[in-house]
Amino acid sequence: MLNYTRYERNPVMDYPGRKWPNKEVEKAPIWCSVDLRDGNQALIDPMVVEEKIEMFQYLIKLGFRDIEIGFPAASQIEYDFLRQLVDRKMIPDDVRVQVLTQCREELIDRTFQAIEGCKQVIVHIYNSTSSLQRDVVFGMDREEIINIAVQGTKWVKERAAHFPGKIILEYSPESFTGTELDFALDICTAVQETWGATKEEPIIINLPSTVEMTTPNVYADQIEWMNENFKNRESIILSVHPHNDRGTGVASTELALLAGAERVEGTLFGNGERTGNVDVLNVAYNMFSQGIDPKLHIERINESIEIYERCCKIPVHPRHPYAGKLVFTAFSGSHQDAINKGVKAMKERESKIWKVPYLPIDPADIGREYEPIVRINSQSGKGGVAFIMDTYFGFKLPKGMHKEFANAIQHISEKQGEVSPDQIMEKFREEYLEQKEPIHFRKLKVDDLSEETTSRFDTKVTVTYTDYGVEKVFEAVGNGPIDAVKRGLQEVLGEEMKILDYEEHALQSGSSSQAAAYIHLLDVDWGKVTYGVGVSSNITRASVRAIFSAINRLGIGRKNREN
Template sequence: MLNYKRYKRVPVVDYPERQWPNNEIKEAPIWCSVDLRDGNQALIEPMVVEEKVEMFNLLVKLGFKEIEIGFPAASQIEFDFLRQLVERKLIPDDVVIQVLTQCREHLIRRTFQALEGVKKAVVHIYNSTSTLQRDVVFHKNMEEIKQIAVDGTKMVQECMKDYDGQVILEYSPESFTGTELEYALEVCTAVQETWGATADNKIIINLPATVEMTTPNVYADQIEWMHRHFKNRDCIILSVHPHNDRGTGIAATELALLAGADRVEGTLFGNGERTGNIDILNIAYNMFSQGIDPKLNIEDIKNISEVYERCTKMNIDPRHPYAGKLVFTAFSGSHQDAINKGMQALRERGSQIWEVPYLPIDPSDIGREYEPIVRINSQSGKGGVAFVMDTFYGFKLPKGMHKEFADVIQKISEKQGEVSPEQIMDEFKKCYLEQKEPLHFKKCQITDTETESGEFATLAKVLYTENGVEKSFEGIGNGPIDAVQRGMEEALGINIKVLDYSEHALTSGSGAQAASYIHLMDKNTGKTTYGVGISSSVTRSSIRGIFSGVNRLLY
């Protein structure tokens, strides 16, 4: 039995005056990518300089205006990467790079050496403030921990005297979620006042969920409490940096935005320590799905995924939101049917608003394709097979035909698993379009005639083969289909009824083909089936459909 008594519950925040539950996200925050620092340090095989350059260029292309590029004082590789960006002039004028450093004098000085030549940078200092780390890691009291943050701020100010560029200070009380709120506010305020933040020279206060410790609503309470208790709030850019230890990092971030956060730090696809950082793309696409401009260029998720996987050597899970290979795929028959009907309704109504069951966004808007939306296996149903035939091949099967053909595919899928669209089409040809034995339609002549009573009628003269032997018949009816049916009944000694008929164009243009669907019944047995024919002539396609149906029904 799990020894759950080893763990204590993290207390919630007593904050009944919370306002965030009634708020809505209406605009994108300031995005800051930490792929090249937090993400990179969590890789089994960290990126080499050229891989980091490729990742940096991708982040710039995506529209990130703030990019944390590393911890330049931590290693020579980190230092050299920053120097590469400067010397190769890879930092656009509208992009601010961010560098991380602990509140230690030699590390801060080394950081400023790496920054030489950078016009504008965020210098991100941090120290842990949580009750646990104060006790077991630093063995310092509250005043001593606060002094580390204040001293780090003063060191940055001292190094700025010999620095030509502009510096924005960011301070993070690491392990904020494990820190008493009043104390976290005290430390952040001390840094704010030491820095001398103003409305024109704002400080970034970053409140990380370094370890996700409880439910997202508690994090939102913590953010709103800080947001409403900061002195001179207009002098602060309130940033969040959630991790995903409990699997609720996305929710925690979105609730933090409701609670007053201005800025979000995260990575592409959530790469990061342990269960990862929050996935900025996930949040941005969530906003996009609600009609909000995410302020990032994320129209091509396939290219983003390819660069990410190449540089990080990490694989994106097939169920990862928006980016996974299977997230726009439906195996369930009821889902497939609903998607099919939703897509048809969208086309028929000509609506500019995307509303399709089970698809929160149009996959094509982010560089995905319709082709993999529906995949057929033993769990699929008639709607999925019909969707494949329509979407891939343009055959709009009559509703009554959905089950008949789906039963054919079901038997195949039970034996082999997933059935590809190509195999579905091959079976359709075999079952319907190529049903030419024993009866094979060759050609026909349709002319107007009169019945014995003098009424207008249609005369059909049909040439066909039966078991390879060429034969012909004539029939008179109220139209081509009726005339062919009557002629076949008399020539073959059968008793059939046309229950339904439909047709549509398969392609557009001068060479367009028509597809005709004939629903037939053997009046002697009550058995029914469909026949399908295609031709550039609607009349020929319908006659081929009758022959296809008779072959299926009787032979």
């Protein structure tokens, strides 16, 4: 039995005055990447120095200006990494490297040795404040926990006074989500006052959801309550560091921004301890999809994926928001049809605003290929197959033809699963363009009879074709070439036919363009209908080929031979 009684609900604060539900995200926060610290420590195979350098340089390229590079006092590789960044002059003047350290004097000393030569550094100190950790880990009361944070602040302040560069202090009450709010406020205020934060020289107060413990709205309430109750609020940059234990890291981040957070710490694609940190790219792309400048250069998502997967040795899930291989695809027939119509509507209306069903953004805007939007399997419908034929190959199938051809593709997908565009085109050739037996069109001569007033028809055609390989010729008259060819075929095949519909279009622009013609043909005697397709640089020849294609698909030539 699933023993749910072992767990109890986390308390929800009584906060009827909350304001965040009526707000909207209007601008990007200050982004801080923790890929090289929080993300790296969670890797099965942590990055080596050169991999960390590659990731650092890429984070700068993306636009991050706050980058937590590690815990240099606790790891020789992280110490060496920071020294390489400094010695090789790889830290741009506008980038603030961030280093993490516990509130222990020997670690703070080692940290200041590591940052020597940096122009501006965020020194990030922390200690755990939750009621559970105070009880079972530290065995300390509130005052003792506050003393740890205050003493750590004093040590940093003393060393910052002699540091030639600029030091910004960041303080995190670790396990904030499990900390009583009044105590969280007390310890943050004690650090703030000890540091002497001002509007001109603010402190970063980082309120981490170290472990997601309840729904995102509760985290938003906690952030807003702190935001409303801080003293000298203008001297604080309010930061959040959400994790994803409940799978709601992105939601927690977005609601925290509504609640007053100004800064977000997270990782690319959500790498991190347990279920990971918040995916900062996901949050940034969400903003982008709402017409907000994310202040990150995220238009080349494939590049981000490639570097992340190589350095972290973790694949991006195929359903990962924005980045997954399958997120801009549609297998459902109704989805495919809606996407097809949405794209066509945008083109016809010359719309500058992206509005396509099932696609919140244009994949091309973030460097994704447009082609894989629709993929065909046994669940796909006629609209998806038509979309592939149009998008990939330029064939704009008549609406009545969609189901006929989709049925042929479904037979393939039921046997093998997904069907590639090339396979779809090959089947199209087989079903329509290569239908040359038993009768195969060869040559066409068209004469204008409009000057001959005695004739009720205006066109005469001479058609050369083969019947089971034997060359034959017929002449016929009609109202236009298509009508004349149809009449001539009726006579030589002894079968009554009726053209129900006819469409044509250019396949490509330019002097060498070809035309595609579609004939919807009825075998009157047998009551069967089908489509035929022809392609040629001459539209009349394309139309004649389409008639022959339809006749062969109906089997009229074979019936005539059998009879």
